[in-house]
Amino acid sequence: MMKDEIISILRLQCIPNIGEISARKLINYCGSAEGVFKEKKRVLQKIDGIGTKVTQSLYDSRYQLSAEKEYSFVNDNNIQTHYFEDDTYPRYLKHCPDAPLLLFSRGAIRLQRQRIISIVGTRRMTPAGRGFCEKFMEELLPLNPVIVSGFAYGVDICIQKTAADIGLQTVGCLAHGLNQIYPRAHAKYCSLVERNGGFYTEFWSSSKPERVNFLKRNRIIAGISEATVVIESAQKGGSLVTADIAHGYNRDVFAVPGRPEDQFSEGTNTLIKRQKAHLLTSASDLVYHLNWDIDVKAAPVIQKQLFVDLDPTEQSVYKQLQQEGRQMLDDIAMKSNLSIYNTASSLLSLELKGVVRPLPGKCFEVI
The missing domain is CATH 1.10.10.10 (Winged helix-like DNA-binding domain superfamily/Winged helix DNA-binding domain)
Known part of the structure; x- marks a missing residue:
């Protein structure tokens, strides 16, 4: 994508009162993000949902300067950009109406023709939760899925580190810009993840890891994959928000059950009880519900041969x-x-x- 188009997309992103849906309307009407800023104000005001307040902001030069500054950061740090109409944009995320216009990435992420699942859970993971994470990854290894999570404390980092250690591709979705890492204690895992996947974020370098950003980040975790798995969760928490978003996107949700008296099984048990999630006790449950065991498109059918070369x-x-x-x-x-x-x-x-x-x-x- 050309420099001027990326800057125009960034400019749309930073203008108040223009969300993802409104930005798409403008781009679709004008043919490109760059075309939005070349169109006459009176024409733009006729677009459904685009009023005087929005069009007035479009011509504020401050947003152009902010966009150029962010573009320089992205370009100088070899950060990849993924526009929502590009082939490199995550295919499942494209179907979400509130998906970000632009994603930034770092690492070697490869999502084309891959099975993708998101796995989330409590930051206060129990020993039983850790054991399940490690066992679950071993069970999934032959299926070679991409493992997506939030790179947070607890279940997130356990699942991503385990996945990378055994050779599965893993993607961390961040709630801040790529000029930092949160939590700082996980900086030591960045190179491991980038060698076996990488990081996505919609946030600029000026964005800090604030609470509202984590809630926005959760929709990317839910939307980027074909299914979301919740391993452990109390009655309230970010992982339940992610599960709820995934359910709203009409994606499969799975939850690991636990004893009724266990605090960090309350959330997962509730998801199952309210029929918002399939019960999951092993990878075979995931395989069954997603039809991975009969997915003939995932790999070519190969007839058994009498003599096969084996290492x-x-x-x-x-x-x-x-x-x-x-x-x-x-x-x-x-x-x-x-x-x-x-x-x-x-x-x-x-x-x-x-x-x-x-x-x-x-x-x-x-x-």
């Missing part, structure tokens, strides 16, 4: 399954003397070669 690791895993029959991922790894990551990667490769198939409960068998 040494694949041969070891295949031989183990052939001798022992149906087994769980953990058992295959232990008996083959391989790490969980290497075993899961080999199983995915064997599945694509048409010689192994996955089963519910992270089990696998030879075809």
Whole structure:
């Protein structure tokens, strides 16, 4: 996208009384963001929902200077921009009426043709919650989804660090500009996440991590994926807000149940009780409800061959399954003397070669 068009989009973003919906109306009517500022005031005032107050602000030179300053920051720091009509803009987010006009990103995010799920939860994660996060990521590894979260304390950072550690792509959605990181204690994880995904934000470098920004950020977490999973939550919290937004977007929501007396299961239990979320106890529940187990579009159908070229690791895993029959991922790894990551990667490769198939409960068998 050309410099002048990006600056015009930024200029629209910073003008008071112009939200995402109004900005889209203006751009659609004028053909481009740059075209909005070239159109006559009396013409713009005829657009439904665009009044005198809005059009008066369009010609205030202060907003042009602010937009140019932000563009310089973005350009000088090699930050990527994603306009809502671009191919690089997250495809699920495009369907949300209040999605941001422009997203900023850092890292190596690849969302095209990927399964994408958002995972959120309490900042005061319990040991049981941590255990579930780690187990859940291992179960999802063969399916290779992109894991989206908010890079916050508790469930968010646990799920993103675990995902990156085992080789899954993970994306952190931030509530501030890319010139800072919040919480500061998580700065040490930035390079890990950027090597295995990256960060999205709609906020400028002048934006601070204020409460209202976290609430706005939650709609991106909910909108960017095909489903949202809540692992632990008290009766109130940001993760429930995210779940509610996802439900409003008509996306699947999942919640991990807990004992009625547990404080950080109150929110998830309520979501399930009110039928706003599917009950989730393992990755197989996610796979079943999202039809990932019968998703023939995710990978080409490969006929089983009599002779298939396998590398040494694949041969070891295949031989183990052939001798022992149906087994769980953990058992295959232990008996083959391989790490969980290497075993899961080999199983995915064997599945694509048409010689192994996955089963519910992270089990696998030879075809």
